[in-house]
Amino acid sequence: MATARRSRCGVQSIMKEQEVKVLTSVKFSWTINNFSKLSRDQLYSDTFFTGPYPWRIGIYPKRSFRKLGTFVDVHLYPGPPDDVNFPVGGRYANVKLSLVNQLETKSTEVEERENVELNQGDKDNAACSLFIDLTKIHGFLVNDTCIIVAEVSVNDLGVLDHNHPRFFLDFKGLCKIEKEYAEVLEESCSKHPSLIESHRKRKRSQRFTECSFTALGKLLLFLETKKVKDMMSYDACKELQDLWEEVEIRFDDLSWLEPHVQSALTCLEKAAKVEKLKVDVADLEEKSKTLKAEAIAIDADLEKTKKELAMAEEDFDLDDELGYGIP
Template sequence: MIKKVEEEDLVCGTFIWRIHNFSKLKKYKHFSDVFVIGGYKWRVFIYPKGYNVDYLSVFLNVPETKTLPYGWNRYINHLHCLDNGYLVNDVCIVEVKVEVPTGIRILEDQETGDLMNFKGLGRIEKTFVPFLEEVCSSYPSLIDSQMKRSRTLVQCAFTALGRVLHFLKTTTAKDMNIDACQRLQLLWEALEAFKFDLAWLEPHVQSAFAMKKRAGIVNRLQEDVDALKNEIERRRAILAEAEADLEVAEGDLAEAQEEHFSKIDMDSELGYPLS
């Protein structure tokens, strides 16, 4: 029997995976995209033909199990079968609700594990505290929104916020490649689970995501410029070769004129013989 845990002690989230052209799937096993709930990465994978059974098998997977504490568990408490109408227009929809106890935490690569007290709310990664103090001074509702929650949940919430702020403060526009965008996406999804009012921050995050698109446009234009420069250099080389050939041809022409026509009056008529 699984003991029901109060929502206050959980971070909950739902992931929906739409699998199109389900009947045409050829692979034995299919994975969903990675998603983040409660600060942890998850994914779903299925066996369309079943795993040691004759019907669809669905599993919840943890891509990075080393980030989880000793004794962690996963539970799936309900599945629907395809015979009950859950395959519509050849689209299979898998919906997963994940509940993560808030008494666990993970460290990101940039975190030292050196914690310090943050406004009496809990112990937070030291490198995040200056950023948190700055935004909480401007947006007091960040603290107010967490006052009725458990200390553990508050620590997780402000750690998630600190990770996003740290990323935005330490990442430049030119750093926003595909990997950086994916990392920010994971951090942002984890932060959203804590139900802060993030209206003040979301435009900046979306702007950061847009950097990848802008960088892509700039990169493509740079490639076009480089290609045109290379083409100009190629044509300059051809022109230089043609000019050299022209110089040789002009020299040959001058020699021929000197040899064949130097003793001839070029203005005299050619005439014709009469006898």
């Protein structure tokens, strides 16, 4: 699978040193289906971002407290526990966590906190929490579904360091994109302007557009950085397949990209074929050695038998007269 390598020096239009304000607030909704059938003690939402800051919601569906009873325990965490890129110090957030009452909106349970300091040491602690008595959850659980909403605003994000791994750039006036995806997106959109035009015509939300171009950026970066040998595993092929399926539903025309994706996805199949042929070759070589040994043994038996035949023929003349004993 041939992969074109390109020089980066020409892609500069969106990478110039300039002040770029990142998105400072977000509203994230998490719908949990089949709530009564949840088997895990704790469940987490997908990670969402306010600028470079990761967040996620955690819930204990049935948490027991001695003498108090059983509660639905909901928390908003500033950053996944394993996020090594979580920015440190000097930033504050206003947060709001809501467990939606689907029958009476006015009865929605809400917890708000202001000026929550975001520090590396605090990222495992909840920025905001809700506790609902499980016996009083009727309006919050409709058709075995509950809805949790988190709203986060980070104060005075200002300008981020361009070298920061989560530095965000304004991409074509459509959305904010992480720096690592900006270059491959810039080049692809320059060659295929329909990528931009289709999203502008659709008039999708900024969040949808951001997710679309982020997914495309991840896919393009995957294809650019991986080698054929990297695709010799099921996990790599599965990752690429998942990225492709997500991108396919977000963009209208990806005919220019599909052959490259499909070619990469066939690597595992081709590798499996190569491995099978290697096994076949090894088996045939072993069989050939066995047959050659048998042939050598047969040749030896043949030579021995020929010699015995020659000796027997010397003592046995077909032209001798039989006679009857009287001279």
